[in-house]
Amino acid sequence: MLYLVGLGLADEKDITVRGLEVVKSASRVYLEAYTSILLVDKEKLEAFYGRPVIVADRELVESGSDDILEGAKDVDVAFLVVGDPFGATTHTDLVLRARELGISTKSIPNASIMSAIGCTGLQLYNFGQTVSMVFFTENWKPSSYYDRVKENVTLGLHTLVLLDIKVKEQSLENMARGRKIYEPPRYMTVAQCASQMLETEEERQEGVYGPDSLAIGAARVGAPDQKLVAGTLKELAEVDMGEPLHSLVLLGKRAHDLEKDYIQQFAVNEETFNASWKQGYGSS
Amino acid sequence: MLYLVGLGLADEKDITVRGLEVVKSASRVYLEAYTSILLVDKEKLEAFYGRPVIVADRELVESGSDDILEGAKDVDVAFLVVGDPFGATTHTDLVLRARELGISTKSIPNASIMSAIGCTGLQLYNFGQTVSMVFFTENWKPSSYYDRVKENVTLGLHTLVLLDIKVKEQSLENMARGRKIYEPPRYMTVAQCASQMLETEEERQEGVYGPDSLAIGAARVGAPDQKLVAGTLKELAEVDMGEPLHSLVLLGKRAHDLEKDYIQQFAVNEETFNASWKQGYGSS
Numbered sequence: 230m231l232y233l234v235g236l237g238l239a240d241e242k243d244i245t246v247r248g249l250e251v252v253k254s255a256s257r258v259y260l261e262a263y264t265s266i267l268l269v270d271k272e273k274l275e276a277f278y279g280r281p282v283i284v285a286d287r288e289l290v291e292s293g294s295d296d297i298l299e300g301a302k303d304v305d306v307a308f309l310v311v312g313d314p315f316g317a318t319t320h321t322d323l324v325l326r327a328r329e330l331g332i333s334t335k336s337i338p339n340a341s342i343m344s345a346i347g348c349t350g351l352q353l354y355n356f357g358q359t360v361s362m363v364f365f366t367e368n369w370k371p372s373s374y375y376d377r378v379k380e381n382v383t384l385g386l387h388t389l390v391l392l393d394i395k396v397k398e399q400s401l402e403n404m405a406r407g408r409k410i411y412e413p414p415r416y417m418t419v420a421q422c423a424s425q426m427l428e429t430e431e432e433r434q435e436g437v438y439g440p441d442s443l444a445i446g447a448a449r450v451g452a453p454d455q456k457l458v459a460g461t462l463k464e465l466a467e468v469d470m471g472e473p474l475h476s477l478v479l480l481g482k483r484a485h486d487l488e489k490d491y492i493q494q495f496a497v498n499e500e501t502f503n504a505s506w507k508q509g510y511g512s513s
Numbered sequence: 514m515l516y517l518v519g520l521g522l523a524d525e526k527d528i529t530v531r532g533l534e535v536v537k538s539a540s541r542v543y544l545e546a547y548t549s550i551l552l553v554d555k556e557k558l559e560a561f562y563g564r565p566v567i568v569a570d571r572e573l574v575e576s577g578s579d580d581i582l583e584g585a586k587d588v589d590v591a592f593l594v595v596g597d598p599f600g601a602t603t604h605t606d607l608v609l610r611a612r613e614l615g616i617s618t619k620s621i622p623n624a625s626i627m628s629a630i631g632c633t634g635l636q637l638y639n640f641g642q643t644v645s646m647v648f649f650t651e652n653w654k655p656s657s658y659y660d661r662v663k664e665n666v667t668l669g670l671h672t673l674v675l676l677d678i679k680v681k682e683q684s685l686e687n688m689a690r691g692r693k694i695y696e697p698p699r700y701m702t703v704a705q706c707a708s709q710m711l712e713t714e715e716e717r718q719e720g721v722y723g724p725d726s727l728a729i730g731a732a733r734v735g736a737p738d739q740k741l742v743a744g745t746l747k748e749l750a751e752v753d754m755g756e757p758l759h760s761l762v763l764l765g766k767r768a769h770d771l772e773k774d775y776i777q778q779f780a781v782n783e784e785t786f787n788a789s790w791k792q793g794y795g796s797s
Contacts, residue, residue: 237529238622245623246533247526313624315631321775324634328778336632338522338624338735339529340597343637345622347599350608353627354645358670359638380668386642451622491605494612 231298231327232307233314235339239452240269241277248337252278255307259285259297263396264318265311266414266474268452274309282309286397294326301332316341317359317391342476345450346389349457350491355483357381359389362422362477364415372429378479379437385483390426392417392475416473419446419458423465423477438462441505443480445492446470460497461505468497484510515582515611516591517598519623523736524553525561532621536562539591543569543581547680548602549595550698550758552736558593566593570681578610585616600625601643601675626760629734630673633741634775639767641665643673646706646761648699656713662763663721669767674710676701676759700757703730703742707749707761722746725789727764729776730754744781745789752781768794 232251237243244252252258260271262284267274275282285297285308297308314320314336324334347353358381360374374390381388395415403410423444430438440463448456448470458468465477489506496502516535521527528536536542544555546568551558559566569581569592581590598604598620608618631637642665644658658674665672679699687694707728714722724747732740732754742752749761773790780786 235624242531242534243529243622245521245527245529249530250526313628313631315634316628316637319631319634319636321634321771325774335737338527338629338632340519340622340624341628341631341637343631344597344600344625344628347597347603347625347627348620348622350599350603350605352603353600353625354643356643357641358668359640361638384642384664453619487605490609 230305231301231324231332231334232305233320233324233334233336234307234309235313235316235337236267236309236311237339238312238342238345238450240267241274243339243451245337245339248339251305251337252307252309253280254305256300256304257283258307258309259283260309261285261290261311261320263287265394266396267311268449268472290323294323297323298327298330298332301327302330313339313341316343340451342391342450343389346447346476346478348450348455349445349447349478351387351445351478351484351488355387355481357384357386357388357481359391361391361393362417362425363393364395364417365425365428370428372433375429375433375437379435381481382437384481386481387484388479388481390422390477390479392422392477394474417475419448419470419475419477420466420468422475423462427462427466438479441508443502443505443510445478445480445495447476447478448472449474450476457495458497459492459495459502461501464497464501480510482510486511514589515585515608515616515618516589517604517608517618517620518591518593519597519600519621520551520593520595521623522596522626522629522734524551525558527623527735529621529623532623535589535621536591536593537564538589540584540588541567542591542593543567544593545569545574545595545604547571549678550680551595552733552756574607578607581607582611582614582616585611586614597623597625600627624735626675626734627673630731630760630762632734632739633729633731633762635671635729635762635768635772639671639765641668641670641672641765643675645675645677646701646709647677648679648701649709649712654712656717659713659717659721663719665765666721668765670765671768672763672765674706674761674763676706676761678758701759703732703754703759703761704750704752706759707746711746711750722763725792727786727789727794729762729764729779731760731762732756733758734760741779742781743776743779743786745785748781748785764794766794770795
């Protein structure tokens, strides 16, 4: 059996009791470690589980999935995924491959950022599509996300923006030379995201949002030091939310007063928050 | 401290390790038992936790929240919520009330149907707004959900439909007479939902979807006997998915081939599934 086990969002204790049972009894345990991260390292997990964990990087999952699945017809293999196994990153490929090989699969759900973002006090019913923001480079500033945000904004819905992480990436030079030397990991911050969003708006000029649009920055959701900040995009572009992982929610105009009551406690500046709110949010 | 603890979706072992620690050490433990249910009863939870659990019905949470919060400045109170504390039903009211009383709050995330629905193989990125379906009566068939579905359909997005549950409800007669006699619990099925959707379409006639539109029925997500069924709304209106809880996803036209590869294994009838798919789903 292949078990896909969600680990939740923050640390080793966010696994479910059922998930922990699977991890303890499986023959091999893999940790998917390239689309998201926990706030603790592999050693902490191994100590908590009382057993070794094999780190599965993108290469292993995408090209070496048969190694992961080896023998899983007869023994249990656990594949650990930060968040939920079918959340922000789905592992349907691995499941489909398992099925081709006649291996049964089972998934153990857990918190995903896609629903845990409800901790902002915003109603999940009022969210439209989720989008991803990648690190812009000098020559590559993809703005396809902007079209999706526009669709949400037109309907007055909130948009969850998931932020890029770069783990075990090679520089172009090292890749070209076939050198397996990896860059240090990078995690996009709320400030970087807000300023990239403003950059896109300036380029596209479709008035989807602007410097005074309200948004919420969320850092380390689910962790003891979880941090939420509400403010204008201009303000968030300057905010320091500390350690990763970060996410951002662009507020939709349909936001209602109960949501406001909750989020205003996180305001960077209550005056600008209220001024922006009055400009066009809330029940009308 | 007030702890809001997510219990996940299926049974007593879906609580996280951290959540279980909170439950074991809190002074009082409440179970919110009117917006959703686990697939096990209170006694099973009490046996697993090794301590008593107080059932919190709507009346207690909405009018008696100060009883729940009593003393929580000095001792820990755990408020258990099926799914995630800020998922399909948010408990921001209780948190706001706690804050007014100067009580700190902390929330322990867990799987919510809002993200666990990813187990269908549909990408959460491709979902629009989530809607709720209530039980129609002879004279009350609210169709405001249909407008939201229309917005999603127009954009080609999937729609998660959460189905009504009626727990501890009084009949109109008993309510009028002030008799605290409650009706047996009722849980909407996928078949009821699909047929109500078709009823609304027949009444509204806006062509948002029809009998041949594809949808997925999901039952007991996250439980060992989780069941997924893909088919047309006409087919799903006849399907028997067994015990509660059920949910439904109306497929959006933007669905791509990788999603199809995954969901077609759940098809009631592969022929009608493929015929409907060819009518207008998938990358074009």
